[in-house]
Amino acid sequence: MNSPSAIINKILTFSAVDGPGNRLVVFFQGCNLACLNCHNPYTMGRCNDCGDCIPHCPQQALSMDDTGTVRWDADLCSQCDTCLSVCTFSASPKTLRYSVSELLDVVQDNTPFISGITLSGGEATTQLPFILAFLTALRTNPATAALSCLVDSNGLLGKTAWQQLLPLVDGVMLDIKAWHTDQHKAITGSHNHRVKASLDQLIRSKKLAELRFLLIPSVTDFDPPPDDLLLMLRGLSPETPIRINGFQHHGVVGAAAFWPPAQSDDISRFQQVLHSAGLLNVKIPVHTEKMSLPFR
Ligand code: SF4
Ligand code: SF4
Structure with missing residues (x-):
């Protein structure tokens, strides 16, 4: 069987905001939600090699090879991001493919400077075979085995897949984009039955590293909180790490660019609820x- 490889948008070798301590963050390309509020919409899709962005590159950093695959030359690229604005698939041609051993080498080179790694995206769990193989290698390599490992997730992963992944990680930082299904669907394009099931599974397995609420005034449904949300919150242990992510416009395109940003009063009110x-x-x-963004 071929060993899996990953499509990665960006590796940040140092972050102080994607979990505790100094962390190496891997941003996987591709997401299974389509959030209107996404700050990195070009991380949602995977490049289909259509080639439409190639003639728009002012640096000739993009080309099509003999196999019909779009190639990106990082040395020529000026990071103008014209290609991202041209792409109609919410993808990026500026991704790199890593094997398990290649990514392990990157982590190992940085081990003296970090306390752990965070797998983010996009949605890291959309590349599950790779992250299972990578985390297994990370855990069995004496040089990296002691690193803590967190996953930043939208919670869409299925129960059986979590059962495979959770023994390999220290915890999961779970995003709650809205509480009621209709609201969640309006914001993300998908219902949130799986997200709530994942929340329950993470609590029961003691792998909920952080619960993150996206607060968009008049759009998300946390203010005032519905009764079943309050019930869930009251059932959490008092020390559960919670993060309130107040919506801002940075990087947002389309309808969400007209949504109101969260003000300090909005955040304080929800903090009081918590x-x-x-x-x-x-x-x-x-x-x-959000946490750090996969800016190059
Ligand atoms: S990044 Fe988008 S426009 Fe460019 S080749 Fe890929 S799918 Fe086509
Ligand atoms: S970001 Fe780089 S690859 Fe994309 S259009 Fe600009 S120079 Fe070309």
Whole structure:
């Protein structure tokens, strides 16, 4: 059987905001949600080698090889991002393919400087065969075995797949984009039955590293909180790490660019809801909705 490889948008060798300590972050290309509010919409799709972006590149950094595959020359690229704006598939030609051993080498080279790694995206779990093989290699390599490993996820992964993944990771940072299914579908294009099932599974397996709420005034349905959301919050242990991601416009395109950004009053109100539910470990990132972004 061929060993799996991954399509990776970006590797950040140092981040202090994607989990505790200094972390190496791998941004996988491709997502199974289509959030209107996405700050990195070009990480959603996977390049289909249509070639439409090639003539728009001012640096001739893009080309089509003999096999019909689009190639990106990082040395020629000026990072103008014209190709991203041209692509109608929410993809990027500026991705790289890594084998398990190649990614392990990158992590190993950085091991002296980091406390752990975070698998992010896009949605890392859309490349599950690769991350299972990679994490197994990471855990069995004496040089990297002690690194903590977190996954940043939208929660769409199925129960059986989580059962394969969770023994290999220290925890999962789970995004809650909306609470009611209709609201979730309006924002992301998908219902959230799986997200709630994943939340339950992560709590029961003690692998919920952080629960993250996206707060978009008049769009998300956390303010005021519905009764079943309050019930869930009251059932969490008080030290559960919670993050309130206040919506901002940075990188957002389309209809969501006209949605109101979260103000400090909106965030304070939801923070009070969380405190009233007994949750005391609430973080609020400054001026950003998400963690670090896969900017090159
Ligand atoms: S990045 Fe988009 S426009 Fe460019 S080749 Fe791939 S799918 Fe086509
Ligand atoms: S970001 Fe790089 S590859 Fe894309 S259009 Fe600009 S120079 Fe070309």
